[in-house]
Amino acid sequence: MSRNLVEFARRGDATGAQTALEVLKQAVVDHREVTDEDRRRAAQISGLPEATVYGVSTFYDDLLAPVGRRHVRVCTGTACFAANGGAHADELRAGLGLEFGEVSDDGEVSLSETVCLGFCHSSPAVRSGDLIDAGDGAVARVLDDAATAAAEPAWRSLLPEPVLTKPGDWSGLRRALTELGAEALLTEVEEATVRGRGGAGFPAGTKWRFARNASGAPKYIVVNGDEGDPGSYIDKYLMEQNPVRLLEGVVLAGFAVGATRGFILTRSEYPRSKPVLERAIAQAHNDGWLGTNIQGSGFDFDIEVIEGAGSYVVGEETALLACLQGLRGTVSARPPFPAERGVHGLPTVVNNVETLANIPFIAAHGAAAYRALSPDSETNGSKLVCFNERFNAPTVVEVPFGITMRELCEEVAGGLRGGAGIKALQIGGPLGGILPASKLDTRFDFDDLAAEGCMVGHGSIVAFDERTNMRELAVHLLRFGAHESCGKCFPCRIGLRRAHDMFAAAEPVSRSRFEQLLDALELGSLCAHGSGMPAPLRSLLDHFPAELGLID
Amino acid sequence: MRVTIDGSAVEVEPGTTILEAARQADTWIPTLCFDERLAPFGACRVCMVGVEGNPAPVPACTTPCRDGMNVDTQDPASRRVATAVVELVLSELPEPPAAHTELAQVAARLEVTDQPRWPGATHPVRQELDHPYLAFRHELCISCGRCVRACDEIQGAFALTAVGRGFEANVVAGMDSGFRESTCVSCGACADTCPTDAISERRLIEFGDVYATISGAGA
Numbered sequence: 133m134s135r136n137l138v139e140f141a142r143r144g145d146a147t148g149a150q151t152a153l154e155v156l157k158q159a160v161v162d163h164r165e166v167t168d169e170d171r172r173r174a175a176q177i178s179g180l181p182e183a184t185v186y187g188v189s190t191f192y193d194d195l196l197a198p199v200g201r202r203h204v205r206v207c208t209g210t211a212c213f214a215a216n217g218g219a220h221a222d223e224l225r226a227g228l229g230l231e232f233g234e235v236s237d238d239g240e241v242s243l244s245e246t247v248c249l250g251f252c253h254s255s256p257a258v259r260s261g262d263l264i265d266a267g268d269g270a271v272a273r274v275l276d277d278a279a280t281a282a283a284e285p286a287w288r289s290l291l292p293e294p295v296l297t298k299p300g301d302w303s304g305l306r307r308a309l310t311e312l313g314a315e316a317l318l319t320e321v322e323e324a325t326v327r328g329r330g331g332a333g334f335p336a337g338t339k340w341r342f343a344r345n346a347s348g349a350p351k352y353i354v355v356n357g358d359e360g361d362p363g364s365y366i367d368k369y370l371m372e373q374n375p376v377r378l379l380e381g382v383v384l385a386g387f388a389v390g391a392t393r394g395f396i397l398t399r400s401e402y403p404r405s406k407p408v409l410e411r412a413i414a415q416a417h418n419d420g421w422l423g424t425n426i427q428g429s430g431f432d433f434d435i436e437v438i439e440g441a442g443s444y445v446v447g448e449e450t451a452l453l454a455c456l457q458g459l460r461g462t463v464s465a466r467p468p469f470p471a472e473r474g475v476h477g478l479p480t481v482v483n484n485v486e487t488l489a490n491i492p493f494i495a496a497h498g499a500a501a502y503r504a505l506s507p508d509s510e511t512n513g514s515k516l517v518c519f520n521e522r523f524n525a526p527t528v529v530e531v532p533f534g535i536t537m538r539e540l541c542e543e544v545a546g547g548l549r550g551g552a553g554i555k556a557l558q559i560g561g562p563l564g565g566i567l568p569a570s571k572l573d574t575r576f577d578f579d580d581l582a583a584e585g586c587m588v589g590h591g592s593i594v595a596f597d598e599r600t601n602m603r604e605l606a607v608h609l610l611r612f613g614a615h616e617s618c619g620k621c622f623p624c625r626i627g628l629r630r631a632h633d634m635f636a637a638a639e640p641v642s643r644s645r646f647e648q649l650l651d652a653l654e655l656g657s658l659c660a661h662g663s664g665m666p667a668p669l670r671s672l673l674d675h676f677p678a679e680l681g682l683i684d
Numbered sequence: 685m686r687v688t689i690d691g692s693a694v695e696v697e698p699g700t701t702i703l704e705a706a707r708q709a710d711t712w713i714p715t716l717c718f719d720e721r722l723a724p725f726g727a728c729r730v731c732m733v734g735v736e737g738n739p740a741p742v743p744a745c746t747t748p749c750r751d752g753m754n755v756d757t758q759d760p761a762s763r764r765v766a767t768a769v770v771e772l773v774l775s776e777l778p779e780p781p782a783a784h785t786e787l788a789q790v791a792a793r794l795e796v797t798d799q800p801r802w803p804g805a806t807h808p809v810r811q812e813l814d815h816p817y818l819a820f821r822h823e824l825c826i827s828c829g830r831c832v833r834a835c836d837e838i839q840g841a842f843a844l845t846a847v848g849r850g851f852e853a854n855v856v857a858g859m860d861s862g863f864r865e866s867t868c869v870s871c872g873a874c875a876d877t878c879p880t881d882a883i884s885e886r887r888l889i890e891f892g893d894v895y896a897t898i899s900g901a902g903a
Binding site for chain 1: 716723724725726727728729730732740741743746748761762764765768769772773775776801802804805826827829833836837840842843844845846847848849850851852853856857858859860866867
């Protein structure tokens with residue numbers, strides 16, 4: 133990340149200015165497109181150079197094309213693909229007479245695709261204005277301009293005492309402020325070994341210790357609420373249904389690290405997240421859990437919510453920091469790590485939503501109680517998983533680590549609709565491997581899944597039934613991968629496009645050339661997007677070679 | 685501290701990157717997005733090297749040396765990545781890069797042939813030739829970011845930006861208005877660092893009537 137641009141962003145923030153991205157997003161709300169005048173204004177307000185702002189306006193999906201008075205966004209995520217192979221997107225295109233990125237001649241309606249709306253329990257999902265409709269009849273209703281808000285099934289917990297699904301009550305923060313103190317809290321979190329729940333699995337306590345020891349002030353806590361993994365709606369539930377637990381985790385992180393300010397980056401694909409969190413923040417201020425001198429402790433902390441603008445890679449932590457500062461959401465090489473140089477070049481902890489939602493329990497009950505939550509596993513704490521629409525009972529469920537995938541699929545989620553058989557699962561997001569039905573006895577845990585080329589990742593479980601064609605799945609995954617490449621590192625920028633084109637063409641794919649390309653992506657890419665995309669493709673090569681149309 | 689590059693020991697200051705150590709030891713590591721005048725960027729991934737004890741190659745330009753580190757610039761996995769990347773980059777250009785460019789030289793030295801394993805779409809030809817000193821051939825841009833960073837870090841003019849993402853990524857001047865309508869001060873740092881001639885300095889001979897061109901430039 134350019135030090136000069138970060139310094140411009142810091143100065144803008146110091147004067148309370150909006151970021152360039154905020155100004156550009158508002159332009160779309162106000163007059164349905166970004167014009168050069170908007171870009172000049174964004175540059176003036178934010179303090180960024182005009183060319184830089186232009187670059188920002190060409191990066192995020194939400195800013196790219198003019199929209200109509202009613203903007204329709206069709207979800208083309210993996211759960212929606214598993215539901216019908218993408219037929220709903222074709223129906224909308226045909227019904228509206230628009231291609232993605234087009235506006236009707238009268239300016240009434242526009243169409244774009246989006247990945248993903250987080251209604252994977254009720255695919256296919258379509259957003260019409262700010263209403264998200266999903267399931268049977270959603271396409272017809274959106275075509276009639278009669279969309280209704282889809283319901284979200286209640287979440288539940290398999291634990292004797294729910295942890296993550298239990299509403300936050302600030303009891304962990306109360307104990308931390310009155311009994312533990314910052315150092316003891318940090319030690320508890322280190323001893324609890326909270327592996328990051330956003331995909332990488334890096335222990336939160338270690339990150340916190342780096343940031344606490346880093347020189348520079350103020351320090352920041354950044355919450356990664358950019359749950360872009362198609363098929364995943366776990367962080368959505370946490371942010372929208374249990375915001376207090378998340379806020380409590382953020383304040384605890386701030387207290388342990390010595391930070392005074394937190395940011396939550398939410399997704400524009402989840403339009404409810406930001407307002408729900410902002411209401412919870414206002415309530416926390418009223419109740420004395422945020423602001424100056426929290427509960428008389430002398431500790432000050434505040435949180436603001438910033439919404440992204442449509443980019444999967446912004447879920448990568450350095451890209452997230454760029455987005456937060458209003459810059460292009462491209463990945464930066466580490467070192468420097470955010471713990472040394474994060475927001476405004478200052479020490480920053482970046483944690484995923486669910487990771488932070490684990491912290492209040494540890495603060496209230498200690499590391500030992502936390503370790504006991506998953507008795508059959510070496511991994512500590514519990515995990516939220518979520519299921520796609522193919523299952524009989526798709527929702528978010530809190531589970532212990534160590535449970536088998538078969539128990540999850542057959543007992544917890546009730547098997548597939550209509551008694552269909554599971555052909556394969558994709559676990560943890562688009563960078564997770566594909567687990568064939570023959571491996572359903574694999575345990576849901578970091579090491580067990582890794583041994584099968586899969587991962588815990590975000591915890592999403594997307595089932596494909598026998599109707600899914602695996603070559604089409606390869607094209608689906610690679611299309612997403614190529615579209616979302618931030619364009620910075622060469623293997624991902626060019627390689628994912630080439631990989632997509634190999635499978636999208638009618639011809640057979642040379643297995644050896646494709647594997648050589650996967651090798652370069654895996655070993656060469658700058659971030660987990662490029663290095664992770666090969667995992668599901670390798671699974672497909674291993675388990676479904678006959679369906680892929682391969683030659684040597 | 686002391687590191688070993690291909691068997692030769694080098695004494696380096698803390699904070700030195702593997703690439704800097706290798707250059708100190710006169711060992712060649714291919715690079716495309718690196719320019720020693722600019723902060724390392726880590727985008728091109730052709731500078732990958734093997735490090736003893738590391739399961740996978742690391743980028744030499746952004747990886748700091750550790751005391752006792754043992755670096756292998758000829759590590760087979762690293763060579764595979766570098767060759768594949770250069771092949772991919774050549775395959776996105778509608779014409780081969782000129783022989784004098786850094787890209788052509790790196791490709792020659794890595795013995796990358798003109799028979800790419802993964803052929804496909806190339807960048808559309810788009811040329812801006814309205815500036816008196818600088819020519820911009822977008823189709824030759826490989827998004828290494830050197831020009832953008834030179835304009836930022838050397839000149840402080842901020843006239844250039846990366847645009848788009850994925851395969852469509854490119855670079856433009858100003859608000860895609862060209863150099864003349866941007867904050868460009870014609871310093872030439874972008875052309876100087878460009879490894880493909882996507883941005884190049886125009887030579888007087890291109891203009892024919894030099895006096896007419898100069899008088900037109902101020903208009």
